[in-house]
Amino acid sequence: MRTEPTILNRAGLIILMAGQLLPLIDFSIVNVALSAIAQSLNASHLQLELMVAAYGIGLAVCLAMGSRLGDNFGRRRLFTLGVWVFGLASLACGISSSINGLLFARVIQGVGAAMILPQILATLHVNLSGKRHSFAIGAYGAIGGMAFVLGQILGGFLVSANVAGLGWRSVFLINIPVCIGVLLFVKHCVPESRSEHPATVDWAGTLLLAIALLCLLIPVALGPEYHWSWPFIVMLFCVVPLSLVLWKVEKHKENGGVFPLMPPRLLRLPSIQFGFILALTMFTSFGGFMFAVALTLQAGLGHSALESGYAFVAMGVSYFIGSLCSAKIANRLGKLNTLFLGCVLQIPALLALIWTFFQFWPNINAATLMPATLVMGVAQSFIVSSFYRIGLSEMPSKDAGAGSAMLTTVQQAAFGLGSALFGTIVYQVFYLTQSHQTAVIAALFLELALFSILAICGLVYRRRLHGI
Template structure:
C-alpha cells in the first residue's frame, strides 16, 4: 500500500512537470546540435548515433531500479537525487573535450533521468484519481510538446548564437538553471509518497536487462558499419536467450517474494503487453525520424542549427495542442479509437512529408514543412497519451512505481533503438547513393512500415480485449 504525506496540488504538479522537461528537452536539443558536435569533436556518424543511444540505454536500464528506489525510500527524495545527478552530468557534457568524455557524461545524464521520470508518473498515479488523474496524464503528455518546442528553438538559437563562445556546449549547460529551480521548490510543494513495505533491489534482473539492451542496440548501431562481423552477429544472437534468462530470473524472484525488477504478474497483463509493443514501435519511429531529419536539414541542405530547430516548431506546437485535447477525446470515443485516430493522422502527415520532400527538394523550407509536420505532431500526441492510459489501465495502485517504470523503460530503450535503427538505414542508403534526398526518403518509408505494424497490433489488441469481454459475459 502507498502512503501520501499531503495532497498533490497544482504547484506540486508543476514542479513534477518541470522535472519531466529535463530529459525531454535533452532529447530534442541534442538533435539540433548533432552537426555542431560532429564538427567540434570530429565525431563519426556511428559516434553521433551512440551519443543519442547511450543516453537512452542508461535511461532504460536504470528506470525500473529508479522506480523501485522511489517506492522504497520516497519518490520525492529519489526525484531530488535524480535532478542533482542530471544537473552535474549536464555540466560534464558541456565541459567535454572528447567524444568519449561526452558519451560518459551522456550515460550519467541517462541515469539521472531514470531516477527522475518514474517518480513523476508514480506520484500522479497514487496521489490523484478520476478526472484529476486523467487531466494530469494529459498535462504530462502536453509537456512533451512544450519540451519539444523549447528544445528545438532554444537549442538552435544557442548553437547559432554561440553565446560566450560556448556553441553546442550551451545546449547541455542550459539544463543547470532548470535543475536549480526544481531543487529550490521541490521539498515545499511536492508531497512525499512511498510504499509501506520496502522491497529489495533486483540486481540480477538489472544486470541481465542491461546486457539484453546493450546486445540489441550496439549491433544495430555499429553492425552495418563493420559489415556485420562476427562479434556483432554474436551479440544480436544472444538477445533471445538472454531475454529468456531475464524472464526466468524475474519469475524466480517473484516466486521467492523478492520483488522482481519487472514483475511477471504485471508483464502478463494484456494492457501492459500491448503498451510494450506500442512503445517499441512508435518511439523508435519518433527518435529515428528526428535523427534522420536533423542530419538531412543541417548536413544535407546546409541549414543552420537555428533554422533546423525552427523547422519543427509547428510539430511541437501541434503536439502540445493535441495533448491538451486528448483527455476529452478519449472520454468521448475511448482509448482504442483515440489511438487509431492518432495513428491515422500521424501517418497521413508522414506520407505528406515524403511527398513534400520528393516534390520540392532541395528547396525545402520552414513553410513547406509546416502542414505535414503539424499533422504528425497532432497525431503523435494522441498516440503518446493513449500509450500511458492503456498501459497503466490494469496496473494496481500498489504497483504504480513498477508499472510506470516498465512502460518507460521500454519507451526509452526504443528511443535509443530508433536512432540506431533508422539512423543506420539512413546512412546505408546515403553511402550507396551519396544523396541525402534518397537517404531521408528511405528512413521515412521505414518509419511508415513500423507505423503500419502499430495499426495492425492495435486491431489485434482490440479484438483480443473484446473477445475476453464476451467470454466473461457468457
C-alpha cells in the same frame, strides 16, 4: 516552519513536469547541434550517433532500478538525487573538451534521468485520481512529446545565438538553471511517497535486463559500421535467450514471495503488453524521425542549427494543441479509439511528407514541411497520450512504481533504438546512393511501416479486449 504537503497540488505538478522536461528534452536538443559538435570535437558520424544513443542506453538500462529505489527509499528523494546527478552531468557535457568525455557524460546524464522519470509517473498514479489523474496523465504525455520538439527548436536557437560564445555547449548548460529551480522547490511542493511493501533490490533481474538492452542497442548502433562482424551478430542473437532467462528468474522470485524488478504478473496484463508494442513502434519512430530529419537538413541541405530547429515549430504547436484536446477526445471516444484516430492522421501525413521531400528537394524548409508536420503533431499527441492511458489502465496502485518503470523503460529504450536504427538507415542508404534525399525518404518509409504495424496490433488488441 513549513509542513510538507499531503497531496499533490498544482505547484507540485508543475515541479514534476519541469523535472520531466529535463531528461526528455535532452534526447532531441543535441540533434540540431550535431554539425557544431562534429566540427568542434572532430567527431565522426558514428560518434554523433552514439552521443544520442548512449544517453538512451544509460537511461533505459537504469530505469527499472531507479523505480525500485524510489519505491523503497522515497520517490521524492530519488527524484531530487536524480536532478542533482543530471545537473552535474549536464555541466560535464557543457565543458567537455573531447568527444569521448562527452560520450561518458551523456551516459551519466542518462543515469540521472533514470532516477527522475519513474518517480514522476508513480507519484501521479499514487497521489491523484479521477479527473485530476486523467489531466495529469494527459499533461505528462503532452510534455513527453512537446519536449522532443521543443528540444529541436531550443537547441537551434541556442547554437545559433552563440550566447557568451558557448555555441553547442549551451544546449547542455541550459539544464543547470532548471535543475536549480527544481531543487529549490521540490521539498515544499511534492509529497513524499513510497511503496507500502518495500522490496529488496533485484540485482539478478537488474543485471539481466541491462545486458539484454545492451545486446540489442549496441549492435543496432555499431553493427553496420563494423560490417556486422561476429561479436555484434552474437550480441543480437543473445537478446531472445537473455529475455527468456530474465522471465524465468523474475517468475521464480515472484513464486517465492520476493517482489521482482519486472513482475511477470504485470507482464501478463494485456494493457502492458500492448503498451510495449505501442512504445516500440511509436517512440522508435518518433526518436528516429527527429534525428534523421535534423541530420538531413544540416548535413544534406546545409541548413543552420536555427533553420533546422524552426522546421519543427509547426509540429510543436500542433502537438501542444492536440495534447490539450486529447483528454476530452479520450473521454468521448475511448482510449483505444483515440489511438486509432492518431494513426489515421499519422499515416497519410507521413505519405505527404515523403511526397514533400520527393517533390520540393532541395528547397526544403519550414514552409514546405508545415502542411505535413502540422497534421503529424496532432496525430502524435493522440498516440502518445494513449500510450500512458492504455498502459496504466489495469495497473494496481501498489504496483505503480514497477509498472511505470516497465513502460518508461521500453519507451526510453525505443528512443535510443530509434536514433540508432534510423541513423544507421540514413548513413547506409547515403553510402550506397550518395543521395541525402533518398536516405531521408528511406527513413520515412521505415516510419510508415512501423505505424502501419501499430495500427494492425491495435486492431488485434481491441479484438482481444472484446474476447475477455
